[in-house]
Amino acid sequence: MYNLWKQIYRQLALAAAFHLPEADRIALERRLRGKEEARKLSFCDGVIVSYGKSGRTWLRVMLSRFYQRKYQLTTQQLLGFDNLHAKNPGVPKIFFTHDNYLKDYTGHTTTKEDYYHQRVLLLARDPRDIAVSQFFQWKFRMRPHKKKLNLYPPHESDISLFDFVMHETAGLPKIIDFLNLWASEMPQIERFLLVRYEDMRSDTAAELRRITEFLGTPGSDELINDAVEFATIDNMRKL
DSSP: OHHHHHHHHHHHHHHHTTTSOHHHHHHHHHHHHHHHHHHHHHHOSEEEEEOTTSSHHHHHHHHHHHHHHHTTOOOOOOOOBTTTTTTOTTSOOEEEEOOOSHHHHHOOOSOOGGGTTSEEEEEEOOHHHHHHHHHHHHHHTOOHHHHHHTTOSOTTOOOOHHHHHTOTTTSHHHHHHHHHHHHHHGGGSSEEEEEEHHHHHHOHHHHHHHHHHHTTOOOOHHHHHHHHHHTSHHHHHHO
16 A cells, blocks of 8 residues: 555655756656655665666565465465565565665665665676666667656666666666665674576576575575576466
8 A cells, every 4th residue: 555655645745846857857756766765774684776677676576485384374465565574574574676776766876875773685687698688678668758767778778688778777887886886884783695697597596595595584494495486487478
């Protein structure tokens, strides 16, 4: 219900600002989204940060299955902040974020001080692979409004894969800046875990075990292996 009301509030605020120049409307929407992120950050038990196309959905499916089995939940819902926590308080409230908008609300653009006192998991991936995946996401699946909101090349632009990958605000330069800032700020964060997508691919069970232990909810080998099997590509396609 909260998610519904926050969307209504945001849309009403943006509708009231229809007369503003487009750049101002975009800045307002980014700030409103940042305010929503700040609220979640203040109430969460853990944060999972990743640049888009770094394997977040795969991890989210595994964690969802893990908590459904661990706490004997009947729901098929994916883990989404506090939805599974509401069904069993043992499930942590996890804030999944691409760290896009929080700085627009807090003004902390050159540090990660908003996260210093949180339990933070950074899911990282080779920037080259992210950039290529982002290109296909932008070309075939991304909504036009999101392209404007996050400074991607305009909708239906005739741009090659190479030009997209080298694009200042969408490709490698932006991805590398994102990861470098997090790398420099890691020592400042009280509880921090770095997980590499490539390590998840090579030994999924071991990485999922690290993650669940870091989140304070360790599980048996049976639970870990079941979650890994559930989140295979073939099974997710069936689902």
